[in-house]
Amino acid sequence: MESAVLGKPEVVKLTVAALLASEHILLEDVPGVGKTLVAKALARSIDGRFTRLQFTPDLLPSDITGSSIYNSSSGEFTFNEGPVFSNVVLADEINRAPPRTQSALLEAMGEGQVSVDGTTHELPKPLLVIATQNPFEFEGTYLLPESQLDRFLLRITVGYPERQFEQKLLGSHRQGEPVDVLQPVISLDRIRELQAQSRQVAFDDSLVNYLLDIVHATRESDSVQVGVSTRGAIAYYHAAQALALVEGRNHVVPDDIKRLAVPVISHRIVPRGSLPGADRSGAEAIVTKLLSDQVVPT
Helix, strand or coil, X not given: CCCCCCCXXXXXXXXXXXXXXXXXXXEECCCCCCHHHHHHHHHHHEECCXXXXXXXXXXXXXXXXXXXXXXXXXXXXXXXXXXXXCCEEEXXXXXXXXXXXXXXXXXXXXXXXXXXXXXXXXXXXXXXEEEEECCCCCCCCCCCCHHHHCCCCEEECCCXXXXXXXXXXXXXXXXXXXXXXXXXXXXXXXXXXXXXXXXXXXXXXXXXXXXXXXXXXXXXXXXXXXXXXXXXXXHHHHXXXXXXXXXXXXXXXXXXXXXXHHHHHHHHCEECCCCCCCXXXXXXHHHHHHHHXXXXXX
């Protein structure tokens, strides 16, 4: 994956951590910095099904979940699975679709199932939704609902590559897209095993309290209107376990919690005077300040 996503090792590690935590990712940045590339590279690296959804203002919820179609020969309705019935789903430019369509992903992301016409359909496992979005200040975008923002384990900013990596990237595109030649390196069964293994990673009580100190600081801060929810605290806990496993450890260390604070928490809080998800830089600055105020366990 790093052979295609050059110069972004932290983005790659966090993306793999989200997969092992059985959660989902929101990639937010300006157009053209490689958000879609990250999703494609991960999808090609695992031996599973990949689908891409291009979100547009006229996209309907049934275009995501699937729909029931009447079969005249049998006289019955037949359910046709939508693109969400995959192992890796790329929701490209998710904030270009209206909230009603965005919310169609809620049940899939939270419960691993979709309900259509009163019938519940289980989704494949593992399921990873990688959503990309352009910043809110760009025209033609909609804010993601609070309930959907909370379903994403991480919000990651890809950023521009350093000059040396951008030069290497230009040379690697002479013969086409490097991501197109990636081959699967892990099976779905192995991913499921690693997901179960990540939940067994040791988490010392002192580190649990450190994590909770950060969470509670968001709820008590005068700069924050809405703090991190209990679901957010659980996601933070699982993210730390998964990152430790990605780093080759069977235990969480304080640095795991510190590294994950901004990507896990910043999109779950609402700074005073802001709309949910609208003030990314302000939310990240608040989380960074609250993190620096906490005593790190030794």
